[in-house]
Amino acid sequence: MTGVFAYAVRRIFTTIPLLVAATFVVFVLVSISGDPLARLATCTTCSDAAYDRLIDLYELDKPIPLRYVGWITDAATGDLGTSTSLGEKPVAGIVAERLWNTALLAVPSFLLIAFLAVVLGVFSAIKQYSIGDYLVTGASFVGIAMPTFFFGLLLQAFWGVWWQDWTGWKPFYVTGKHVASFGDYLASATLPIITLTIVLLATESRFQRAAMLEVIGSDYIRTARAKGLSERRVIFKHALRNALIPLVTLWALDFAGLLGGSVITETIFAWPGLGQLLVSALPNLDLDLVMGLVMVAALLTISFNLLADLLYGVLDPRIRYD
C-alpha cells in the first residue's frame, strides 16, 4: 500500500512542471491573441479610470512572463483572479458554479457511456459476425463519423420543431438549463446528455469489442473453458475483467473531458457549463477566466489519469507500483 502512495505522490510531483509549462504556453497564447484595452478604444463614455482598472487587473504594465509569474503564484494559493466579462467576479466562484452545471450533464452521460459501452462491446464480441454485431459495429462507425454539432442540431430540430408539428407535444426543452424540479431537469438535460453519449459511446463500444475479442482468443480463456466453467462465468469473471483494463484509461480520459465541459454540446443546447463559458470568454479576452478553465481541465485530466493508473493495480494484481 505504501508503494501505491509513494507512486501517486511521485506522479503528482512529476506532473507539476508539465502543468506549469502547459499553462505558460496557454497564457502567452491568450495574452498575445488580443489587446484587452482595444475594446475601450471605441468606448466614448469610459473614463481613464476604466483603462487604469484593466491595466491594474491584467498587470498590462509588465511583460508577459512576469504577468504569468503573478498569475501562477496566485493560482497556487487558489486565487484564480478576476473575470472582466462577467462583471468583476472572482473566477474561482464562477468556475465552481459552472462546473456543477457541467457535471449535471457529464455524470449521467459518463455512467450511460460506461455501462452501454461494456454491454454493447461484450455483446458484439461474443456474437461476433452475427446480425446484432453488424448492427452495433455499423452504428458505431456512423457515430464516430458524425460531427457532434450535426447530431446535436438534428436532435434539437427533431424534438423542438418536427415532433411538435406532427404530434403537438413537446416533451423536451431544447435550450437552456431548467432545474426547478427533477422533471424539469430531465426534460432539459436529456437531449444534451444523449448528444454527449452517442459520440463517445461509438468509440468506446468499438474499443471494448476489440479488447474483448483479444481476450476471448487468449489461452487462459481456452483453459477456463476446458476446466468446464460455465460460459457465463468464463465471459464475466475471466474475460471481462481483463478486457476492462484497457478501457479504464479511456474512461478516465473521457470523464475528465466531459467534466471539463463540452464546447459544442453546451453551445447548441445553451447549457451554462464550462464549455459554453470558454466560448464566451475567449472573444472577450477574459484572460483570467480562460486560464481558470484551462487549469481546471488540466487538473481534471491529471487526476483522472492518475486514478486510472491506480485502478489498473486493483483490476490487475500483477501490476506493481515501484
Next chain:
Amino acid sequence: MTDTRHVSAIDDSIETEARSFGRQVWDRFRRHKLAVLAAVVLVVLTVSFWVAPALSPYEFDEITPDFRQPPTAAHPFGTDDIGRDLLVRTFMGGRFSIRIALLVALSTTLIGTLLGAVAGYFGGWIDALVSQIINMVLLVPALAILLVLALKWGSSPWSISIVLAALLWTRIARVVRGLFLQYKEQEFVMAARSAGARSGRIMFRHILPNVMGPVVVETTLLVGTAIILESTLSFLGLGVQFPTPTLGNLVAEAKGAIDSNPYRVLLPGSFVMLITLSINFLGDGLRDALDPSSGGGRT
C-alpha cells in the same frame, strides 16, 4: 536438356507465387469490400466537388434574386438568405473542406513523423523532450487551444491547417516513436551502421520505409479527423470566413433556417459524415492491407 525444362517449370511456379509487395497489399485491400466501396465513394465525391461547380450556371458567391428557396429545379439544394445557389456552395464547400483536410493530414504527418522518428531513434534527452511536449499537448483541452489559435491566426485555409496540425501531431508522433524504438535495435540497422551509414540515412532510408504502413493508415484517418475538426471550428464561427464556403460554415449558416428548410443543414452535414465514414473504412482496409500483423481493422 530435360533438366532446363524442369528448372524453367520451377521458375514459372516461383514467379506465379512471388507477388510484389504492392501486389500483396492490393490483394489484401481488395478483399476488404467496404474499404473498396469507401475508396470509390471518396473518388466520386472528390471529383464531383471539382467538376460540379464548373458545370453549374451559378458562381458560389453569386447573389441571385431568389433568396431562401427550398429545393427547386433551378436550385436543387435551394438558396440561402441572400439568394446564393446552395448546390454550388455545398460542392465548393466540399472542395475547400477536402483541401484543408488534406493539407492538415500532410503537414501533421510531416511534423509527427519527423519528431517521432528523432525521439525514437536518438532516445536520451531528445526523446524526453519530445515525450514531455506530447504530454503537455495532451494535458490542455484541445478545443481550448484550437479556439485561441483560431481566434488569432485562423481564418484562411492555410492558417487553419497549421493550427490543426499543431494540435494533431502527437498521435502520429507516438506511433512513429514506438516503431523507431523497436526497429533501431534490429540487425539491418546494425548492418547499415557498421557499413558507415549516417544517422539521417539510417532513419530515412532504412527504418522509415518499414514504418510507412502505419504512417499511411494514420494519415488517412487524420483526413477524417481534420474534416470533422475543421467543420466544428467553422460551425463555431472560428474557421474559414465568408464568402468562402466549407461544409461546416454552411451548416452554421443554415442552423437558423432549420425549420423552414432542413435540407440546408442535412445536405452539408451528411457530406461531412459520408466523407468521414468513407475515410474511416478506407483507413481500416489500408491497415489490414499494409500492416496485417496489427489485426486492427478486422477485430
